Amino acid sequence: MKKLIAPLLTLALATSLYLAQGADNAAPKPLRILIVAGGCCHEYDKQHLALKEGIESRLNATVDVAYNPDKTTKATFEIYKSKDWAKDFDLIIHDECSADVTDPAYVGNILNAHKAGIPAVNLHCAMHSYRWGNFKEPVTVGADNAGWYEMIGLQSTGHGPKEPIDISFTAQDHPITKGLENWTTINEELYNNIQILGGKPLASGKQMVKPKAKKGEVADPTAKATEVNAVVAWTNEYGPNKTRIFSSTIGHNTETVADDRYLNLITRAVLWSTNHLNEDGTPAAGYAK
Numbered sequence: 001m002k003k004l005i006a007p008l009l010t011l012a013l014a015t016s017l018y019l020a021q022g023a024d025n026a027a028p029k030p031l032r033i034l035i036v037a038g039g040c041c042h043e044y045d046k047q048h049l050a051l052k053e054g055i056e057s058r059l060n061a062t063v064d065v066a067y068n069p070d071k072t073t074k075a076t077f078e079i080y081k082s083k084d085w086a087k088d089f090d091l092i093i094h095d096e097c098s099a100d101v102t103d104p105a106y107v108g109n110i111l112n113a114h115k116a117g118i119p120a121v122n123l124h125c126a127m128h129s130y131r132w133g134n135f136k137e138p139v140t141v142g143a144d145n146a147g148w149y150e151m152i153g154l155q156s157t158g159h160g161p162k163e164p165i166d167i168s169f170t171a172q173d174h175p176i177t178k179g180l181e182n183w184t185t186i187n188e189e190l191y192n193n194i195q196i197l198g199g200k201p202l203a204s205g206k207q208m209v210k211p212k213a214k215k216g217e218v219a220d221p222t223a224k225a226t227e228v229n230a231v232v233a234w235t236n237e238y239g240p241n242k243t244r245i246f247s248s249t250i251g252h253n254t255e256t257v258a259d260d261r262y263l264n265l266i267t268r269a270v271l272w273s274t275n276h277l278n279e280d281g282t283p284a285a286g287y288a289k
Contacts, residue, residue, distance in 0.1 A: 028286040031061040031274060034089045038068030039075035039097030042125060043254045048095065050254060054263035055270060060287045064089075073100040080106060086113035090274050095251075097125035102132035104144060111147050115239035119273035120151070121266065124251035127156045127191055138195045146197075152247050153199030153236025159189035159249075160228055165205040167232060167250070176235070176246070176268045177202050178281035183261050191249035193230045198237070199247070205232035233265070235272070244273040 033055065037048035044067065052063040066079045075098050079085050086092060092113070101107070107130045114120050133145035136157045140146060149155040165185045169177040190207040207228050213219035236245040246269035251257050271277035276284040 027060060031059065031090045031270070031276070031287070032088060033061055033063045033091050033093060033270065034079075034086070035063060035065045035067075035093040035095055036077055036079070037065060037095040038070055038077070039125065039129070040071060040073040040099065041097055042252065044095065044097075045069065046254045047251070047257045050258040051093065051095065051263075051266070054258070055267060058263070058267045058289055059270065059283065060289060061270070068096075073098060076101055076106065080110050083109065085109070086118045089118065091119045091121065091270055093121045093123065093270075094126040094129075095123045096129055098129040099125075099131060101130055104147075107148060111151055114151055114243050114245070115241070117239075117241040117243050119244045120246075121269050121273060122152055122245065122247040123266075124189075124191075124249055127152060127154070127247065127249055128158075131157075136194075141197065150197055151236070151238050151245060152197075153238070153245060154196050154231065154234060154247065155194040156191040156249065157194055159191045160207060160209050162187040162189055162252070163207050163209065164188065165190050165207050165232070165250070167203055167205050169203045171200070171202045174202055174235075175277045175279050175281050176265070176272050177233075178279075180261075180265065180268075180281075185250065185256055185259075186253060188250060188256055189252045190228060190230055190232070196231070196234075199231070199234040200236070201231040201234045203231070203233035203248075205230055205250070244275070246270075246273050 035048050035051055037044040048065050048067055052065060055061055055063050066077050068075045068077055130148040135145055139149055139155060165188045168182045169180050171177055190205050208225040209228050210223050210225045232250050233248040238245050256262055268277060271283050276287045278284060
């Protein structure tokens with residue numbers, strides 16, 4: 001009997017070690033990502049689909065969408081009304097355009113999730129959402145109307161004409177941008193920079209802008225264009241937990257959002273924000289497809 005027990009114990013131990021090793025080598029759970037999309041001035045019905053498909057085809061991730069077809073600047077989202085609205089997600093992508101939503105309690109509930117540690121990726125018109133008071137002037141840190149800008153890490157209030165933007169990755173040693181090539185967009189909007197509120201620039205944009213014609217006059221076709229520059233992508237650490245935040249003002253047109261170069265940038269931002277991006281810009285083990 002003793003001769004039989006010893007081999008059985010050895011077999012059991014080997015089996016348990018094999019199963020443990022298999023568990024260690026198993027792919028991690030997919031990232032749970034929420035895209036919040038809707039509001040004024042953009043094809044959010046198409047853009048949230050391009051983002052979802054682009055992310056899920058590149059990453060071990062499951063993307064849910066909270067989409068509101070409201071095309072006004074007062075678009076709100078039912079999910080934000082719950083106190084623990086972000087509890088099921090590893091990251092939130094803010095892709096809304098809600099410039100005239102000014103309820104501090106509503107906005108504060110959104111921000112509380114990020115203060116508590118839920119990372120965010122903010123895209124294009126998210127930079128011009130949830131603003132009130134004299135927001136066209138530099139806000140004061142801690143002021144009632146500064147909260148959204150503080151989360152983003154940069155204050156922007158407007159944009160120029162729809163013209164191509166030359167994008168240059170200025171922080172080439174950052175994992176998000178390492179190895180990415182500069183590129184020129186199709187017609188896009190270059191958002192201004194009123195002030196940086198803790199953001200760390202990753203990329204700048206250059207746009208050649210001709211002077212506007214005065215009201216009732218025809219633009220001078222020979223007028224010389226002026227070079228306009230602004231930060232177009234950056235990172236931030238927000239709140240007591242130093243929550244990782246990424247933002248990019250690029251993404252007005254659906255063709256840009258569906259561009260592989262744009263989606264590669266956003267995918268890296270998702271990984272960095274959730275601490276799943278290696279220093280060389282590659283996904284952590286188990287998160288690439």
